Amino acid sequence: MFLKILFSFIMIAFIHSSAVASEFQLGNLTISDPWSRATSSHQMSGVVYLRILNSGNQTDRLIKAVSIHSEKVTLHDMILDGDIMKMQSIKNGVEIPANSEVELKPGAKHIMLMGLKRRLDRGQTVSVTLHFQHAGMTEIKALVFDAGSRGPKGKNLKGNMPGNNSKNGHKSH
Amino acid sequence: MKKSTRIGLILAIILVAALAALAEWLVIRDDDITKNPNGLITSVKMGGAFNLIDHKGNTVTEKNFLGNYVLVFFGYTFCPDVCPTALADVALVLDELGRDSMAVTPIMITIDPKRDKPDVLSEYITLFHDRIIGLTGTEKQIKEVAEKYRVFYRRVDDQEYSFYLMDHTSFIYLVDPKGTVISLFRYGTPPSEIADTIRKHMKG
Numbered sequence: 001m002f003l004k005i006l007f008s009f010i011m012i013a014f015i016h017s018s019a020v021a022s023e024f025q026l027g028n029l030t031i032s033d034p035w036s037r038a039t040s041s042h043q044m045s046g047v048v049y050l051r052i053l054n055s056g057n058q059t060d061r062l063i064k065a066v067s068i069h070s071e072k073v074t075l076h077d078m079i080l081d082g083d084i085m086k087m088q089s090i091k092n093g094v095e096i097p098a099n100s101e102v103e104l105k106p107g108a109k110h111i112m113l114m115g116l117k118r119r120l121d122r123g124q125t126v127s128v129t130l131h132f133q134h135a136g137m138t139e140i141k142a143l144v145f146d147a148g149s150r151g152p153k154g155k156n157l158k159g160n161m162p163g164n165n166s167k168n169g170h171k172s173h
Numbered sequence: 174m175k176k177s178t179r180i181g182l183i184l185a186i187i188l189v190a191a192l193a194a195l196a197e198w199l200v201i202r203d204d205d206i207t208k209n210p211n212g213l214i215t216s217v218k219m220g221g222a223f224n225l226i227d228h229k230g231n232t233v234t235e236k237n238f239l240g241n242y243v244l245v246f247f248g249y250t251f252c253p254d255v256c257p258t259a260l261a262d263v264a265l266v267l268d269e270l271g272r273d274s275m276a277v278t279p280i281m282i283t284i285d286p287k288r289d290k291p292d293v294l295s296e297y298i299t300l301f302h303d304r305i306i307g308l309t310g311t312e313k314q315i316k317e318v319a320e321k322y323r324v325f326y327r328r329v330d331d332q333e334y335s336f337y338l339m340d341h342t343s344f345i346y347l348v349d350p351k352g353t354v355i356s357l358f359r360y361g362t363p364p365s366e367i368a369d370t371i372r373k374h375m376k377g
């Protein structure tokens with residue numbers, strides 16, 4: 001009973017976290033705009049995308065991620081073998097070279113929530129703890145956008161305008 | 174515009190051809206493609222009859238879709254990265270077409286019929302667009318339609334998880350109102366380019 005109440009408090013706490021930070025600092029690493037996609041109640045996997053800027057002079061690596069929202073969290077890469085799309089787990093972690101930024105994005109490297117415990121709804125946040133080889137660990141909160149979202153637009157804009165779509169709703173190429 | 178579409182298709186054909194060693198039936202050859210005098214592709218030798226179940230549980234065949242253009246995508250609902258992007262693109266194509274989009278029926282055919290039952294498909298597709306139709310069937314029915322569209326798919330089990338993922342090709346196919354495949358778009362083709370191709374066909 002007590003655990004149940006405590007659990008609901010935790011759930012309420014993250015559902016109602018009003019202001020969502022868009023930047024998380026960890027030593028020389030800046031993690032920006034973490035986001036996720038809404039799922040249906042049947043889907044057993046979800047995704048988290050983000051950008052990691054390494055302003056230090058040493059290469060770091062995202063080696064592990066954990067989340068209370070899923071049984072497991074895996075670092076994945078989407079690779080194209082001919083025209084076959086394959087998801088591969090990243091064995092040695094995601095390298096974040098010195099003085100550069102790495103983006104985890106649709107159709108490329110991503111953090112995969114395997115065995116989702118419940119549906120992810122648009123507007124909710126998903127907590128994920130990231131473990132880096134050198135910088136250590138930090139908890140970030142990814143904002144859930146709609147199921148087919150391409151992520152936050154206007155990356156250089158300050159302020160919290162996730163899903164700030166351009167007028168026509170998509171990028172021109 | 175016409176040119177970029179054609180180059181896109183040629184690239185797709187080259188890439189598909191590169192897979193020849195993997196699976197002979199996947200290959201689209203030059204003589205599989207028919208063009209009209211304007212260079213517009215009027216048929217690609219693939220697709221055809223199918224017998225499937227829609228997301229409402231009704232039996233459907235290719236005949237149910239005649240009279241409208243059809244955008245066909247093969248995917249599965251457990252796929253969190255590639256399939257949502259492709260379905261969002263399909264929704265954007267419809268947005269781009271405005272009222273003309275009523276002449277286009279978007280379809281997602283699952284390559285994972287074991288898990289994608291009608292109710293599972295139903296909840297998933299409505300996350301993207303109200304008019305997307307989800308199709309499933311028996312493993313045999315899916316295998317048949319996938320072969321007709323030269324779709325490659327393979328179940329990937331991993332000891333780490335209690336569930337599996339799928340490797341698959343992810344083209345978007347354009348079928349004309351007579352049921353003939355007239356274009357295929359590689360994953361990542363800008364929705365505006367797909368919409369332009371459809372418009373060009375609508376004008377004839």
Ligand SMILES: [Cu+2]
Pocket residue numbers: 076077087110111112254
């Ligand atoms: Cu993945």
